[in-house]
Amino acid sequence: xxxxxxxxxxxxxxxxxLLFVGQNVFFGDATLWFPESISDIGxxxxxxxxxxxxxxxxxxxxxxxxxxxxxxxxxRRGQERAEYIHGSGKLEAIWTIATGVVFITLAILAxxxxxxxxxxxxxxxxxxxxxxxxxxxxxFHYPGAxxxxxxxxxxxxxxxxxxxVGLDPSDANGKDDVQTTTLVVPLGEQVDLTLRSxxxxxxxxxxxxxxxxxxxxxxxxxxxxxxNKTGKYEIxxxxxxxxxxxxxxxxxxxxxKDDYQAMAQMTExxxxxxxxxxLQQYPVSR
Amino acid sequence: MAEAHPVHGEVHRHEPPSGxxxxxxxxxxxxxxxxxxWFLALFSVFIGMIMSLLMRLQLAWPTESWGFLKTLLPAAAxxxxxxxxxxxxxxxxxxxxxxxxxxxxxxxGGFGNYFLxxxxxxxxxxxxxxxxxxxWLTFVxxxxxxxxxxANVIDPENAAATVVGPIGGWTGYAPLSALGExxxxxxxxxxxxxITSIAFFCVASLLGALNFITTMLNLRTRGMxxxxxxxxxxAWFTTAVLALLSFPVLLAGGVLMLFDHIGGTSFFVxxxxxxxxxxxxxxxxxxxxxxxxxxWYFGHPEVYIAILPGMGLTSHILSTFARKPxxxxxxxxxxxxxxxxxxxxxxxxxxxxxxxxxxxxxxxSVITLAIGVPSAIKTFNWLGTLWGxxxxxxxxxxFSIGFVSLFVSGGITGIFLGQSSVDIPLHDTYFVVGHFHxxxxxxxxxxxFAGTYFWFPKMFGKMMNETLGKIHxxxxxxxxxxxxMPMHIMGIAGAPRRxxxxxxxxxxxDGFKPLTKFVSFAAFVTIGxxxxxxxxxxxxxxxxxxxxxxxxxATSLEWIVPSPPPHDNFAGHEPVxxxxxxxxxxxxxxxxxxxxxxxERAASAGD
Numbered sequence: 001x002x003x004x005x006x007x008x009x010x011x012x013x014x015x016x017x018l019l020f021v022g023q024n025v026f027f028g029d030a031t032l033w034f035p036e037s038i039s040d041i042g043x044x045x046x047x048x049x050x051x052x053x054x055x056x057x058x059x060x061x062x063x064x065x066x067x068x069x070x071x072x073x074x075x076r077r078g079q080e081r082a083e084y085i086h087g088s089g090k091l092e093a094i095w096t097i098a099t100g101v102v103f104i105t106l107a108i109l110a111x112x113x114x115x116x117x118x119x120x121x122x123x124x125x126x127x128x129x130x131x132x133x134x135x136x137x138x139x140f141h142y143p144g145a146x147x148x149x150x151x152x153x154x155x156x157x158x159x160x161x162x163x164x165v166g167l168d169p170s171d172a173n174g175k176d177d178v179q180t181t182t183l184v185v186p187l188g189e190q191v192d193l194t195l196r197s198x199x200x201x202x203x204x205x206x207x208x209x210x211x212x213x214x215x216x217x218x219x220x221x222x223x224x225x226x227x228n229k230t231g232k233y234e235i236x237x238x239x240x241x242x243x244x245x246x247x248x249x250x251x252x253x254x255x256x257k258d259d260y261q262a263m264a265q266m267t268e269x270x271x272x273x274x275x276x277x278x279l280q281q282y283p284v285s286r
Numbered sequence: 287m288a289e290a291h292p293v294h295g296e297v298h299r300h301e302p303p304s305g306x307x308x309x310x311x312x313x314x315x316x317x318x319x320x321x322x323x324w325f326l327a328l329f330s331v332f333i334g335m336i337m338s339l340l341m342r343l344q345l346a347w348p349t350e351s352w353g354f355l356k357t358l359l360p361a362a363a364x365x366x367x368x369x370x371x372x373x374x375x376x377x378x379x380x381x382x383x384x385x386x387x388x389x390x391x392x393x394x395g396g397f398g399n400y401f402l403x404x405x406x407x408x409x410x411x412x413x414x415x416x417x418x419x420x421x422w423l424t425f426v427x428x429x430x431x432x433x434x435x436x437a438n439v440i441d442p443e444n445a446a447a448t449v450v451g452p453i454g455g456w457t458g459y460a461p462l463s464a465l466g467e468x469x470x471x472x473x474x475x476x477x478x479x480x481i482t483s484i485a486f487f488c489v490a491s492l493l494g495a496l497n498f499i500t501t502m503l504n505l506r507t508r509g510m511x512x513x514x515x516x517x518x519x520x521a522w523f524t525t526a527v528l529a530l531l532s533f534p535v536l537l538a539g540g541v542l543m544l545f546d547h548i549g550g551t552s553f554f555v556x557x558x559x560x561x562x563x564x565x566x567x568x569x570x571x572x573x574x575x576x577x578x579x580x581x582w583y584f585g586h587p588e589v590y591i592a593i594l595p596g597m598g599l600t601s602h603i604l605s606t607f608a609r610k611p612x613x614x615x616x617x618x619x620x621x622x623x624x625x626x627x628x629x630x631x632x633x634x635x636x637x638x639x640x641x642x643x644x645x646x647x648x649x650x651s652v653i654t655l656a657i658g659v660p661s662a663i664k665t666f667n668w669l670g671t672l673w674g675x676x677x678x679x680x681x682x683x684x685f686s687i688g689f690v691s692l693f694v695s696g697g698i699t700g701i702f703l704g705q706s707s708v709d710i711p712l713h714d715t716y717f718v719v720g721h722f723h724x725x726x727x728x729x730x731x732x733x734x735f736a737g738t739y740f741w742f743p744k745m746f747g748k749m750m751n752e753t754l755g756k757i758h759x760x761x762x763x764x765x766x767x768x769x770x771m772p773m774h775i776m777g778i779a780g781a782p783r784r785x786x787x788x789x790x791x792x793x794x795x796d797g798f799k800p801l802t803k804f805v806s807f808a809a810f811v812t813i814g815x816x817x818x819x820x821x822x823x824x825x826x827x828x829x830x831x832x833x834x835x836x837x838x839x840a841t842s843l844e845w846i847v848p849s850p851p852p853h854d855n856f857a858g859h860e861p862v863x864x865x866x867x868x869x870x871x872x873x874x875x876x877x878x879x880x881x882x883x884x885x886e887r888a889a890s891a892g893d
Contacts, residue, residue, distance in 0.1 A: 001679035030797030083674035087614035110705030118644035154558035218556025
């Protein structure tokens with residue numbers, strides 16, 4: 001019985017290793033993994049993930065193989081007695097310190113990256129976009145040709161007349177503002193998002209950027225990023241927000257600088273026309 | 287033996303009860319109460335499993351229509367499909383029922399209640415009546431929770447009348463779960479009932495925790511020093527301390543949210559909320575993230591409440607069937623304490639992306655990775671226990687070995703999630719779902735299986751069938767790996783959780799659908815295999831061979847009393863302890879095990 005259990009453990013190790021590092025042997029293009037990273041910080045996060053994978057992989061393989069080994073080898077043998085030992089202070093010290101050093105090192109490296117994501121501000125000339133989430137769409141609010149956002153207030157919100165973000169009709173700056181459900185950004189430039197929510201918690205998740213941030217009613221949260229590749233990227237909502245949570249998906253369109261500049265000057269009507277064209281033109285990134 | 291020793295901590299002695307109601311329904315006997323908790327958990331786990339079956343059906347075939355569904359749930363599955371709200375209701379109820387009514391009942395209230403007093407040599411818990419109240423309040427909580435599923439049927443104001451309870455997940459985040467029906471179906475009456483149930487559960491757990499702590503500190507028999515306690519007792523004790531300090535916070539949060547529903551308050555709703563076409567003028571001043579702090583301050587210790595008893599039991603069973611002392615008894619006790627203590631300082635790792643101050647994330651992240659250390663220590667000590675052993679591969683032993691394997695698999699992915707930055711792409715994806723299912727939904731459950739197979743002979747006086755037990759183990763062990771390992775891959779690919787269908791997401795790639803179907807098939811097979819376990823239980827209870835006092839040749843005090851034990855456990859005698867709990871294969875001893883109550887002999891290292 002011990003032999004069987006041991007072998008099953010080892011098969012489990014092989015299966016798991018294949019699942020994590022050997023998929024493309026069996027599945028080719030259908031391999032499931034992170035989508036291609038299109039931001040520098042995303043690539044940095046991927047690297048930390050890989051270091052962690054190495055550490056975790058070694059720990060996983062060693063412990064499962066060891067478990068399989070001890071049950072394979074140390075079965076009952078007639079009337080023989082087991083070794084009568086209560087432990088080893090030396091071993092306890094060694095493996096406590098070793099695991100401590102490894103885990104804390106990983107932890108510290110991870111915080112350095114975290115600080116780059118959250119404790120650094122976007123550059124002063126970053127492109128600004130306001131994000132207002134609601135059941136069940138993400139609204140992206142652009143300042144229009146004048147580059148100034150119109151004032152918004154909850155009391156002006158009117159979903160049925162498409163004023164999702166609550167633009168104050170008396171504010172001249174808001175006349176040229178654009179509200180749409182697609183995030184349009186320029187290639188290779190810092191984008192500075194301000195995230196808000198009207199009703200419940202949602203979460204802006206852009207897998208290609210390795211970006212995720214909850215949008216929280218009552219809070220105004222800043223996030224910044226820089227996209228290094230043009231394309232159309234999906235933005236699924238990543239915080240349970242009601243029954244259509246699964247269907248609350250937007251796109252991020254990363255455009256070459258010139259195309260972006262042209263759009264930034266357009267009226268809302270023209271912007272939306274052009275957006276429809278571009279959304280059809282770009283295939284969704286897989 | 288005939289001397290009258292002063293009993294260490296007198297328990298109010300009562301005559302054995304008479305009459306069916308007093309004996310089996312409103313009993314104050316910790317053994318009956320333990321079995322009641324255990325049956326409550328067994329019932330709940332089957333409800334939870336059926337819910338997961340329906341969820342896996344939906345995920346694998348999102349657009350399919352099922353005849354049997356239309357028959358079973360005519361209101362909720364009108365055309366035989368699982369609606370998005372029904373799916374989310376299943377998600378919510380599955381999580382709530384499993385975490386509270388399975389993982390927080392059987393290991394502690396079930397086995398802990400039954401065996402803590404006996405393992406320490408006491409005649410009952412310190413507060414038997416309180417014990418009975420704890421169980422029945424838990425029972426009422428379960429009834430209310432089941433009512434919550436039917437909230438929209440019983441709510442007269444709701445015209446929809448589909449069978450759908452709360453849809454906010456077991457975590458019930460505000461404002462989705464604080465705003466009422468305006469935020470979604472089932473979020474009005476459904477949430478009110480859900481909170482009420484959880485509030486009852488919190489009180490019941492608090493009463494139970496008081497009992498456990500007092501009993502272990504005050505009612506140990508002569509010679510049962512703290513360092514001679516089985517590791518199961520240390521685990522139950524620490525779990526009780528965690529429950530004592532964390533459940534009140536959940537209760538407080540629940541009360542606040544209840545007031546937001548029925549008292550017109552806005553603890554969790556800020557000003558300027560525009561929901562479903564309406565500006566909520568009356569709501570202002572609330573903090574959304576406050577709910578998460580209150581919930582997870584409870585929620586993180588809660589997951590240790592769910593796993594610690596299983597760890598204690600694994601140590602106990604591994605040592606017993608390895609015929610070898612536990613490796614590093616003291617280190618094991620300290621590790622249990624460290625896990626319990628550190629568990630109170632990491633709740634923010636559930637909230638890295640929540641919008642809380644990013645500086646706090648740094649602290650939470652480092653401490654979270656630190657918890658990996660005592661967990662690793664325990665794993666090394668289990669391996670050390672098995673090294674040089676002479677293992678008897680009984681069913682409880684195999685399930686405990688499985689526990690170690692699954693604890694490693696499940697715990698180790700916590701190293702990814704605990705790093706704040708690595709968590710960014712993984713939070714709220716299937717990576718998290720795979721992680722917590724492996725550690726709670728599988729490792730902890732294996733602890734319960736191990737406990738059942740180990741203690742069934744003592745509780746019911748019959749042996750369970752070993753062959754069926756082993757078949758149950760192999761199918762389940764292989765099955766759960768097939769179900770939950772792929773989920774990590776799905777999460778890495780970016781599949782969000784709590785989605786009733788992933789069909790709309792192109793970035794997941796072509797491999798996603800086949801993998802989803804594979805996981806669902808694995809789930810169907812594994813769930814089916816649990817019927818073998820139930821059959822074994824029933825068959826063995828009726829027709830199993832009679833169990834002696836100590837069928838496993840184990841050393842702790844429950845094995846010196848009859849199977850099942852008499853009403854007052856030790857038949858009026860006070861057991862006297864001379865040895866530690868894991869004195870196996872003592873050199874020079876007659877048998878390869880020394881009972882804790884065996885006479886003293888020349889001192890050896892373990893005593």
